[in-house]
Amino acid sequence: MHIIEDGNSAAALGVKLCRANVIAAYPITPQTPLTERLSEYVESGEMKAEYIPVESEHSALAVCIAASSAGARVFTATSANGLLYMHEQVQWASGARLPIVMCVVNRAVGAPWNVWNDQQDSISQRDTGWIQIYCADHQQIIDTVIKAYWLAEKVSIPIMVCYDGYILSHTYMPFDLPDQEKVDAFLPPFQPEYALNPDEPANLNTVTLPDVRLDVQGELAHGYMEIRYLLQEELRTTLKTAAEAEKRFAGIFGRGGDPYIEPYRCDDADYVAVGLGSITYQLRVCVDALRKESIKVGVMGIRYYRPFPDEAIANALKGKKGVIVFEKAISYGYEGALMSDLKSALYEHLAGTGSLPPVQNFIAGIGGREIRTDDLTQALRAAIKSRVSKEPTWIGLKL
Amino acid sequence: MQAKTNILSLPTQEFVHPGTRACTGCGLSIAYRVGLKALGKDTILVVPPSCLTVLQGLFPIASTKLPCLNVTFASTAAAATGILATLKTQGKEHITVAAWAGDGGTSDIGLQALSGAAERGDNFIYFCYDNEGYMNTGAQRSGTTPIGAVTANTPFKGKQQQKKDVPAIMAAHKLSYVAACSAAYPLDLYDKIKSCVNLPGTKYFHIHIPCPPGWGYDPRYGIKIGRLAVETGYYDLYEIVNGEFKLTAASEKLVEKRKLIPVREYFRSQSRFKILTDAQIADIQNQIDAKWANYYKKDE
Numbered sequence: 001m002h003i004i005e006d007g008n009s010a011a012a013l014g015v016k017l018c019r020a021n022v023i024a025a026y027p028i029t030p031q032t033p034l035t036e037r038l039s040e041y042v043e044s045g046e047m048k049a050e051y052i053p054v055e056s057e058h059s060a061l062a063v064c065i066a067a068s069s070a071g072a073r074v075f076t077a078t079s080a081n082g083l084l085y086m087h088e089q090v091q092w093a094s095g096a097r098l099p100i101v102m103c104v105v106n107r108a109v110g111a112p113w114n115v116w117n118d119q120q121d122s123i124s125q126r127d128t129g130w131i132q133i134y135c136a137d138h139q140q141i142i143d144t145v146i147k148a149y150w151l152a153e154k155v156s157i158p159i160m161v162c163y164d165g166y167i168l169s170h171t172y173m174p175f176d177l178p179d180q181e182k183v184d185a186f187l188p189p190f191q192p193e194y195a196l197n198p199d200e201p202a203n204l205n206t207v208t209l210p211d212v213r214l215d216v217q218g219e220l221a222h223g224y225m226e227i228r229y230l231l232q233e234e235l236r237t238t239l240k241t242a243a244e245a246e247k248r249f250a251g252i253f254g255r256g257g258d259p260y261i262e263p264y265r266c267d268d269a270d271y272v273a274v275g276l277g278s279i280t281y282q283l284r285v286c287v288d289a290l291r292k293e294s295i296k297v298g299v300m301g302i303r304y305y306r307p308f309p310d311e312a313i314a315n316a317l318k319g320k321k322g323v324i325v326f327e328k329a330i331s332y333g334y335e336g337a338l339m340s341d342l343k344s345a346l347y348e349h350l351a352g353t354g355s356l357p358p359v360q361n362f363i364a365g366i367g368g369r370e371i372r373t374d375d376l377t378q379a380l381r382a383a384i385k386s387r388v389s390k391e392p393t394w395i396g397l398k399l
Numbered sequence: 400m401q402a403k404t405n406i407l408s409l410p411t412q413e414f415v416h417p418g419t420r421a422c423t424g425c426g427l428s429i430a431y432r433v434g435l436k437a438l439g440k441d442t443i444l445v446v447p448p449s450c451l452t453v454l455q456g457l458f459p460i461a462s463t464k465l466p467c468l469n470v471t472f473a474s475t476a477a478a479a480t481g482i483l484a485t486l487k488t489q490g491k492e493h494i495t496v497a498a499w500a501g502d503g504g505t506s507d508i509g510l511q512a513l514s515g516a517a518e519r520g521d522n523f524i525y526f527c528y529d530n531e532g533y534m535n536t537g538a539q540r541s542g543t544t545p546i547g548a549v550t551a552n553t554p555f556k557g558k559q560q561q562k563k564d565v566p567a568i569m570a571a572h573k574l575s576y577v578a579a580c581s582a583a584y585p586l587d588l589y590d591k592i593k594s595c596v597n598l599p600g601t602k603y604f605h606i607h608i609p610c611p612p613g614w615g616y617d618p619r620y621g622i623k624i625g626r627l628a629v630e631t632g633y634y635d636l637y638e639i640v641n642g643e644f645k646l647t648a649a650s651e652k653l654v655e656k657r658k659l660i661p662v663r664e665y666f667r668s669q670s671r672f673k674i675l676t677d678a679q680i681a682d683i684q685n686q687i688d689a690k691w692a693n694y695y696k697k698d699e
Contacts, residue, residue: 050484055515062474066481203461221459
């Protein structure tokens with residue numbers, strides 16, 4: 001069924017379709033309408049779940065961690081400083097290997113206070129061991145939430161479903177609302193390997209030594225390092241499982257594509273713009289305009305930021321004359337984090353092949369600064385003409 | 400009123416294996432062992448980093464026979480909420496959720512989450528085992544360290560501030576049950592747990608825990624010192640049931656006796672109070688006497 005709703009509602013509908021059992025949330029702009037919507041579903045009885053209005057984001061994720069450890073399918077959502085306040089719990093959730101799904105409605109972080117969109121919040125959580133998926137429209141938001149539960153529960157790793165505040169969260173778009181029966185067919189009930197249970201007591205997340213240790217039966221148990229290695233190892237193999245999720249979803253819902261990247265007019269392109277989230281759809285307009293000037297340019301959205309689909313990205317960019325990375329976040333003191341990751345992937349897969357493209361970096365929309373399509377087109381045009389700068393170039397800066 | 404438990408009627412079933420990693424003479428070992436007996440088998444525990452984390456042992460061996468979720472320092476009560484929510488969706492509400500946190504994890508870093516859970520009325524039992532400092536990290540001051548105590552970060556002058564009254568803070572949440580207990584009176588703790596499990600909402604227990612390394616005394620004197628704290632009227636055993644305050648056990652008996660041991664004896668039993676002057680002790684004695692005069696008045 002096609003409906004017209006805002007992005008936060010698309011996320012809420014996805015959570016409802018996935019039959020989450022426990023939802024905990026603390027209000028923060030621009031996430032608030034999403035969790036308000038969920039509280040409506042629960043209070044009206046439309047959704048059978050426990051909704052916990054916690055006193056902080058730290059507790060929101062604490063509730064999810066504990067509820068998930070006890071065997072519930074859980075959900076929370078946040079933005080900006082809320083996500084930063086969760087940071088300790090973010091690390092805890094992945095270390096404990098809990099399949100939590102959390103929407104991050106991207107917003108700039110303080111100081112100074114700013115409620116508008118950029119992606120500094122989720123990008124700053126890059127190294128926490130979570131899967132991060134970025135959405136570019138409302139259909140992707142609802143579909144990604146559904147896929148995320150399947151994938152998270154398959155690999156026992158938590159997932160952030162990220163989408164741009166206001167630009168997606170508060171705008172209305174038509175999208176297909178998946179049928180409940182189809183979602184149920186796609187996503188079986190959550191059955192954890194272990195859940196807290198007095199009949200089968202276990203002490204979870206207890207102090208774990210630097211080295212391996214024998215258990216009471218004389219079997220060797222993992223040390224901290226083995227546990228952390230497995231998180232890394234299984235995050236890397238999650239790329240394969242993500243492809244499986246995409247295929248399974250396409251089989252049931254009839255839509256999908258490349259799980260990792262979303263290329264637009266890239267096949268014959270000499271130059272490719274790269275980004276995360278809604279900016280990549282805006283860049284399509286620039287690409288169309290430049291194509292009219294016979295500039296062969298395309299745009300590639302990256303859907304999975306962690307685990308990083310390095311091979312898929314390198315293959316897609318192999319032999320291009322230039323790659324231009326647009327980011328709404330920066331790794332302060334160097335350049336955009338995606339820029340560094342992308343260069344690393346290209347170097348790994350293409351160095352010495354003669355097909356390594358030069359890469360340039362633009363920073364845009366920080367703190368919700370309006371990103372004018374003309375400015376993006378202009379930036380692309382300049383970058384295609386010659387190297388603009390060794391340092392990242394800030395678009396629309398008024399200094 | 401239920402019959403008081405004595406050492407013979409205390410259940411023999413143990414939920415803590417012998418030989419834990421707790422320090423010799425640890426007051427928590429007693430309170431935890433007896434507390435878990437009262438809670439029984441159908442219990443899920445929540446524990447933040449604290450001395451209890453040490454007592455419970457190192458992966459993959461645990462000293463507790465009940466399921467336990469170790470959580471971050473500030474999130475104990477919120478984690479209890481999460482487990483409860485799941486049990487509700489699973490129809491397993493007969494299982495008790497019990498959080499055990501230290502005084503730092505309760506009065507300082509965990510207070511916000513505890514207040515949040517108590518305000519929501521989440522149905523679990525929260526135990527603050529109060530050894531009056533960050534003993535697990537080497538005895539630094541906490542919100543519940545008493546005035547005059549030398550700690551690792553109040554090394555020469557001792558703590559200059561009053562002990563934070565956490566049970567009073569929790570009582571202000573209008574809980575169905577708040578209790579002050581002591582490891583030196585484990586049967587009082589046992590009976591109080593048994594009496595409150597079926598009361599609604601959050602139940603709060605504050606347990607005074609003598610700590611040999613943190614307080615500075617020979618481990619053999621833990622019970623004696625815990626009892627001195629009560630018999631001097633310095634630390635009171637009580638419960639607040641639906642807003643009604645009542646002294647219990649040894650503290651209740653002190654009202655009948657109308658006679659307290661001078662608090663000086665308590666202070667002189669531990670090296671942490673070595674810097675307290677006679678004048679300061681006299682001042683604290685006056686405060687205790689005033690508090691007890693009030694108790695006696697209510698009894699008349």
